[in-house]
Amino acid sequence: MPDDLDLGEYGHHLVDELMARRLSRRDVLQRATVVGLGIPTISALLGSRAGAAGLRPAVSGAAPQPKAGGTLQVASDAPVAAVDPVTMYDGGSINVVQQVAEYLAWVNPDNTLRPVLASSWKPNAKGDVWTFQIRNGVKFSNGAPLSADDVVATFQRLVNPASGSSAATNFKGVLGVSGVQKTGEYEVTFALERPFVDFPYAVASTNYNAVVLPKSYDGDFAKSPVGTGPFVLTAYETGVSATFKRNPVYWDAPKPYLDGVTFTFFNPNAVPAQEAALQTGAVDVYQSAPSTGSPLWHDPNIALPTLPSSYYGEFWFRTDTPPWTDARVRQAVAYALDRPAIISNIFSGRATVGNDEVFAPAFPGSPVLPQRSQDIAKAKQLLAAAGLGRGFSATLTTEGPGIFSQYATLVQSYVAQIGIDLSLNVESTSTFYGSGSNQPWLTVPVGIVDWAARATPEQLYQSAYTTGGIWNSSKWADPTFDKLASEYEATVDQASRAALAKQLATVQQEATPAVIAWWKDAVYSIWKKVHNLEPNGSYFLDLTATWLE
DSSP states (O other): OOTTOOOHHHHHHHHHHHHTTSSOHHHHHHHHHHTTOOHHHHHHIIIIIHHHTTOOOOOOOOOOOOOOOOEEEEEEEOOSSOOOTTTOOSHHHHHHHHHHOOOSEEEOTTSOEEESSEEEEEEOSSSSEEEEEEOTTOBOTTSOBOOHHHHHHHHHHHHOGGGTOTTHHHHTTTOOGGGEEEEETTEEEEEOSSOOTTHHHHTBTTSTTOOOOOTTOOSOTTTSOOOSSSEEEEEEETTTEEEEEEOTTOSSTTOOOSSEEEEEEEOTTOHHHHHHHHHTTSOSEESSOOOTTOGGGGOTTEEOOEEEEEEEEEEEEOTTSTTTTSHHHHHHHHHHOOHHHHHHHHHTTOEEEOOSSSOOTTSTTOOOOOOOOOOHHHHHHHHHHTTOTTOEEEEEEEEOSSHHHHHHHHHHHHHHTTTEEEEEEEEOHHHHHOBTTBOGGGTSSEEEEEEOOOSSHHHHHHHHTSTTOTTOTTOOOOHHHHHHHHHHHHOOOHHHHHHHHHHHHHHHHHHOSEEOOEEEEEEOEEETTEESOOOOTTOOOOOTTOEEO
């Protein structure tokens, strides 16, 4: 590799880590894309240097040439609330928005970053100033050109508390309104309140509210759905369907290859109906794995691409509400569960055992702690030490029917063995999530909720486990965890980050504000005539390069 190759300070650090074998090729590739190293630079880094370290770049075979035309039929969860990119949080709304609007970058299945509306980006040495070059020549679907002004307005809107943005916690203490600055016609600089080495993920697809909208966006997306994405929304019927056509002014021609896309909406828990629609050919794509025992597992026409992910079910306890204020009670529940049996029963084995902390095995460099496993005797001892040796009663609330009500039923049977009489309150998805001041999933003492996959641990713990996090349903507040989190986010050196990650995981596991018993694989069920549709840990649909046989 040429000595004068522009790696920057952090790029040279990655080279040193690679040569010392402290980072794998996968880790180097991910970290290199985060700091904005271009493909030629990364190829050189992983070529010459990786060869010297005994590693080799991955080699892929020739892909078939895409064919243009056709309409893709998708079974999608129905949006739970109004389709608004700023406030959306449910899979159905995200599906709709992501066909119409785009991010500065997209998170690939391997957690690397692919430039989209940003052509490149670069941090300063400290990681507290990030400069993004905005792609020139991009037009919104209404014909207006994309500019730095639109990007600035988008992120000022997201960080403004008055907007009600669902992404607010991801930027809390990191980015303020004044920190989003136009520094050129096609250049935006983010001056952060503190160093944040994973900042590009905060403006990428796993921060799903971060789609770039016109400066003039007024909040009524369903009525005026303007974006730079591959498709244009032509019809939307609440709870029924959404219809899209190919965007004729899309910047990345000849994409998209599809003439259009149709979403047929289903109740999120109507698994049999969605599976039946796929099997009969009414739809081409079902965004989940077939249920246990489904004939789709053995249908020769159906492909089941699979990806380990950081998607999990959070089984939380209100740490401000007795008896869950005592960590020993929370730990007792954790030790009551048979995690491998849960994975076998609900996911047909297509999941990874969790360990009650957010560093999923799918994240590069995640720490490994002693694995918690079922220990009924220890669970009973913990309850006795907490003064609850005779047991107690509680109510667990979740949504259903579906995998979460199934999970709740298994939990109910396991905790009964240690004397906890757990009643189940299974609500519809719309009731469980609610809206405004009535959101049961954020207020009930005990509950189970799903968390879509994220690209980094920060994107999981910032909202759910830091003090005052917007989706901190357990109300857990630990100054030590908060302090370690800030240090982890600001640390460039990979060895130091690994040590901090282990400390964070240990603090969370010991406190057990929530049981994280499993990490679900992302499995898509698709007709084999559908090409170039990669599974995504968050079950997002990037259909830009998808084509039909």
